[in-house]
Amino acid sequence: MDYNVLIGGSAGQGMDTLASLFQRSLHRHGYHVFVHKDYMSRVRGGHNFIQIRFSDVPLVSHRDQLDLVVALDETTVKEHLPRLQENGFLLADEEIKNQSDQMISFPINKSAKEAGNAKTYTSVFLGLLLKWYGLPFEQTEAFLLETFHDKSPEANVKAFQAGAALTKGKVELPSGPLSDHLLIDGNQAIALGAIAAGVTFYSAYPMTPSTSIMNTLAAHQVEAGIVVEQAEDELAAINMAIGANYAGIRAMTGTSGGGFSLMTEALGLAGITETPLVVANVQRPGPATGFPTRTEQSDLSFILTASHGEIPRIVISLRNPEESFYQTARAFNLSEKYQVPVILLSDQYLADYTVTVPVFDVSRITIDRHLSDDSSYSEEHPYQRYALTDNGLSPRLVPGKFPGQVVLADSDEHDEDGHITESAEVRINMMKKRMGKLEMIKDEMQEPWHIGDAHPDILIVAWGSIAGPLEEAINRLREEDETRSLGALVFGDLWPLPTNQLTSLAEKAKIIVNIEQNFTGQLAKLIRQETGLHCSKNILKYDGRQMTPEFIVELLKQEVL
Amino acid sequence: MNESSRFHSSDEVAWCPGCGNHALLSILKQALEELEKKPHEVLICSGIGQAAKTPHYVNANGFNGLHGRAIPPAFGAKVANKDLTVIINSGDGDSYGEGGNHLIHNMRRNLDITHFVHDNMIYGLTKGQASPTTRTGHTTGIQTEGVVLNPLNPLALAITMGATFVARGFVGEKEQLVELMKQAITHKGYALLDIFQPCVIFNKINTFQWYKEHTFRLPESYDPTDRATALQMAFEWDNGIPLGVLFKEDRATYTESIEVLREGPPLVDRELKPDRVVPFLDDYK
Numbered sequence: 134m135d136y137n138v139l140i141g142g143s144a145g146q147g148m149d150t151l152a153s154l155f156q157r158s159l160h161r162h163g164y165h166v167f168v169h170k171d172y173m174s175r176v177r178g179g180h181n182f183i184q185i186r187f188s189d190v191p192l193v194s195h196r197d198q199l200d201l202v203v204a205l206d207e208t209t210v211k212e213h214l215p216r217l218q219e220n221g222f223l224l225a226d227e228e229i230k231n232q233s234d235q236m237i238s239f240p241i242n243k244s245a246k247e248a249g250n251a252k253t254y255t256s257v258f259l260g261l262l263l264k265w266y267g268l269p270f271e272q273t274e275a276f277l278l279e280t281f282h283d284k285s286p287e288a289n290v291k292a293f294q295a296g297a298a299l300t301k302g303k304v305e306l307p308s309g310p311l312s313d314h315l316l317i318d319g320n321q322a323i324a325l326g327a328i329a330a331g332v333t334f335y336s337a338y339p340m341t342p343s344t345s346i347m348n349t350l351a352a353h354q355v356e357a358g359i360v361v362e363q364a365e366d367e368l369a370a371i372n373m374a375i376g377a378n379y380a381g382i383r384a385m386t387g388t389s390g391g392g393f394s395l396m397t398e399a400l401g402l403a404g405i406t407e408t409p410l411v412v413a414n415v416q417r418p419g420p421a422t423g424f425p426t427r428t429e430q431s432d433l434s435f436i437l438t439a440s441h442g443e444i445p446r447i448v449i450s451l452r453n454p455e456e457s458f459y460q461t462a463r464a465f466n467l468s469e470k471y472q473v474p475v476i477l478l479s480d481q482y483l484a485d486y487t488v489t490v491p492v493f494d495v496s497r498i499t500i501d502r503h504l505s506d507d508s509s510y511s512e513e514h515p516y517q518r519y520a521l522t523d524n525g526l527s528p529r530l531v532p533g534k535f536p537g538q539v540v541l542a543d544s545d546e547h548d549e550d551g552h553i554t555e556s557a558e559v560r561i562n563m564m565k566k567r568m569g570k571l572e573m574i575k576d577e578m579q580e581p582w583h584i585g586d587a588h589p590d591i592l593i594v595a596w597g598s599i600a601g602p603l604e605e606a607i608n609r610l611r612e613e614d615e616t617r618s619l620g621a622l623v624f625g626d627l628w629p630l631p632t633n634q635l636t637s638l639a640e641k642a643k644i645i646v647n648i649e650q651n652f653t654g655q656l657a658k659l660i661r662q663e664t665g666l667h668c669s670k671n672i673l674k675y676d677g678r679q680m681t682p683e684f685i686v687e688l689l690k691q692e693v694l
Numbered sequence: 695m696n697e698s699s700r701f702h703s704s705d706e707v708a709w710c711p712g713c714g715n716h717a718l719l720s721i722l723k724q725a726l727e728e729l730e731k732k733p734h735e736v737l738i739c740s741g742i743g744q745a746a747k748t749p750h751y752v753n754a755n756g757f758n759g760l761h762g763r764a765i766p767p768a769f770g771a772k773v774a775n776k777d778l779t780v781i782i783n784s785g786d787g788d789s790y791g792e793g794g795n796h797l798i799h800n801m802r803r804n805l806d807i808t809h810f811v812h813d814n815m816i817y818g819l820t821k822g823q824a825s826p827t828t829r830t831g832h833t834t835g836i837q838t839e840g841v842v843l844n845p846l847n848p849l850a851l852a853i854t855m856g857a858t859f860v861a862r863g864f865v866g867e868k869e870q871l872v873e874l875m876k877q878a879i880t881h882k883g884y885a886l887l888d889i890f891q892p893c894v895i896f897n898k899i900n901t902f903q904w905y906k907e908h909t910f911r912l913p914e915s916y917d918p919t920d921r922a923t924a925l926q927m928a929f930e931w932d933n934g935i936p937l938g939v940l941f942k943e944d945r946a947t948y949t950e951s952i953e954v955l956r957e958g959p960p961l962v963d964r965e966l967k968p969d970r971v972v973p974f975l976d977d978y979k
């Protein structure tokens with residue numbers, strides 16, 4: 134089984150609450166759920182929709198084709214009626230003109246008024262939906278009472294029951310196979326990963342679609358012991374986090390492209406001062422303000438060299454919420470081990486889609502601080518923040534903890550003590566020390582996920598959140614025709630780029646196809662730069678909407694199959 | 695210079711002979727000595743400029759960051775370790791120009807940090823352009839017809855933005871300046887001390903002599919707890935510029951206001967394990 138329900142309306146109509154109650158009910162009844170949001174940058178009006186896909190097998194993507202549409206307004210009918218499967222239906226209030234035999238009209242608003250509050254129409258729809266799919270009511274009624282505890286809870290339950298009475302059960306679902314799963318989105322997973330990693334300070338400036346990282350941390354700040362500071366701007370946010378890391382805690386900042394642009398000078402500061410730092414960039418289409426609430430993967434090229442001058446850095450893209458949790462925790466360890474900034478690259482699609490995942494296994498996470506506790510420094514042999522060592526890593530002392538020893542960090546080129554220098558020789562040594570760390574880091578980088586054929590003729594390359602839709606597309610194509618030799622490498626770690634698997638698969642592949650959500654094919658450029666390999670086809674999308682499996686299937690058929 | 699000070703740094707001082715920064719540096723070390731601070735307990739933060747080289751010339755922890763960004767790392771470090779004595783030493787351009795936004799908002803935060811602005815009323819390091827405190831009419835290589843922008847009044851700004859300690863000193867008034875620095879450092883909350891520091895190379899108008907002639911000490915009888923009087927004092931200029939503590943207020947510091955910081959040891963001393971996340975997973979079940 135695999136159903137896809139769309140709820141559409143304008144901002145402020147209560148669609149979020151309806152969707153949230155429905156998806157939580159499905160989750161509680163043990164189904165795999167994948168919820169994708171499409172919303173506009175406004176608080177009232179416009180056209181927004183949420184797609185709730187559910188199944189008894191794991192889901193990794195949203196999809197195009199719809200089984201059911203709940204239309205809270207006329208626009209939803211116009212926009213989404215054409216997307217219904219042949220046996221699909223659209224449900225709407227009787228006041229909206231019925232324009233198709235796939236459309237069913239119900240006295241929604243009337244039922245809400247009869248329940249005692251006209252605003253309870255979303256609860257009427259909820260009852261209707263639950264009954265449609267033959268789901269039990271008790272759990273959902275409890276959710277309703279909790280959600281509306283201060284807004285006519287009884288009227289909402291009444292409305293819910295009235296909604297359920299409007300229809301017969303239409304679909305019989307197999308029982309849900311899951312127990313004990315989380316229903317979580319990418320940004321929440323980043324925040325939880327940071328908590329597991331021991332973050333105690335998060336400084337950021339609100340910017341969609343990154344803000345919910347800050348919201349999630351803030352919700353737990355007192356209990357977890359985290360200071361969440363809304364900075365005056367992104368310059369402050371990143372510089373605060375750097376100062377906090379310098380002083381010995383784990384601090385993090387997060388933003389979207391515009392804010393990241395403002396942070397670039399300080400990214401270099403982290404690089405030259407060798408201060409650990411984790412920055413999340415949750416991408417949206419740029420440049421400038423771009424599409425605030427939509428998705429794109431267009432910051433990769435920028436991130437790889439962001440900051441003037443040359444610094445070592447690690448770039449990890451996140452491929453789904455589950456790995457967002459573990460990779461965030463890993464980012465802190467890498468950042469402290471090598472004393473370099475680590476950039477986590479997510480995007481609006483991943484930030485905002487919600488999916489059922491196995492409960493995070495905290496035993497897989499370690500907190501490796503790599504701090505020095507060497508107390509043998511003396512007046513004759515004082516601590517040197519930038520001591521030259523065989524591997525370029527200088528011991529890191531926490532300032533204030535070692536009487537007689539001080540820690541001096543400097544944004545100018547500096548000598549081993551951290552003092553400003555203009556010596557050519559010192560400059561060369563310090564550049565080699567810093568940039569040399571990349572060689573060690575290379576050995577830590579994780580090879581891309583390999584999907585599909587073990588040695589494909591058609592080799593697809595991609596990165597980040599496309600992983601889900603691409604996996605589903607490849608599975609569909611291979612199921613359709615088993616003779617298709619099709620496989621993909623989906624990169625998570627992007628810098629330094631792990632190339633072993635790529636070069637080995639490329640030897641046998643007849644064609645390499647690059648798939649990305651941007652205009653210029655930034656991964657293809659990176660691959661070419663690092664390996665000399667040429668992607669002869671690019672499938673690119675830059676309209677702010679995430680590729681669906683159907684889209685990828687269609688394009689691969691058109692372009693390569 | 696006092697080489698026997700425990701705050702003495704072996705780094706060669708790169709300021710011009712006669713620069714007001716030399717005196718300021720030695721007064722700073724004296725203040726730290728007199729407060730019986732130890733080098734490892736002190737963190738000096740700065741941005742970029744002549745003044746901002748100070749962390750190199752003091753044997754203490756130092757964070758010499760980016761131009762205009764002296765305050766945010768200082769904030770982060772103090773949040774991480776509330777036991778550190780965090781002092782910012784930076785220029786007027788760095789603090790009031792490039793870093794103006796941080797200045798305003800950190801006054802509002804009232805974190806317990808001290809901000810010494812070496813105010814030479816000019817950009818020293820970049821060779822003599824107007825700074826936010828350069829007076830109108832002052833000609834420079836850029837402002838060839840004289841500065842037309844109204845000068846920024848840091849003390850009035852601080853008083854209105856919520857700084858809880860607002861003072862002005864002059865390197866030529868050594869004894870007073872030591873006292874002002876000590877008061878600023880021991881003040882609980884954000885303390886701004888604007889320090890007149892002659893730049894002998896690029897500011898030929900506001901010279902040592904000029905400051906001597908144009909400043910006066912606030913009388914003993916002056917009451918720094920009255921905001922209205924303080925604001926009035928902050929605007930005194932043509933008839934003499936007051937030196938001393940203009941304004942002082944008792945207000946909860948950031949550390950006192952944030953439960954996570956107020957209670958318990960400094961963040962840096964807290965033992966954290968990955969399973970601290972476990973209780974929060976329930977929200978998603």
Ligand SMILES: Cc1ncc(C[n+]2csc(CCOP(=O)(O)OP(=O)(O)O)c2C)c(N)n1
Nearest residue numbers: 742743744745761785786787788817818819
């Ligand atoms: C982002 C950035 N912009 C400009 C500069 C160049 N710059 C360095 S110091 C400075 C002005 C310094 O003036 P001030 O803060 O008054 O310090 P002073 O040298 O007078 O002590 C400028 C413009 C820089 N280093 N970084």
Ligand code: SF4
Nearest residue numbers: 710713744818893894
């Ligand atoms: S240029 Fe001015 S501020 Fe800079 S060191 Fe020389 S005298 Fe001092």
Ligand SMILES: [Mg+2]
Nearest residue numbers: 785786816818
């Ligand atoms: Mg200056």
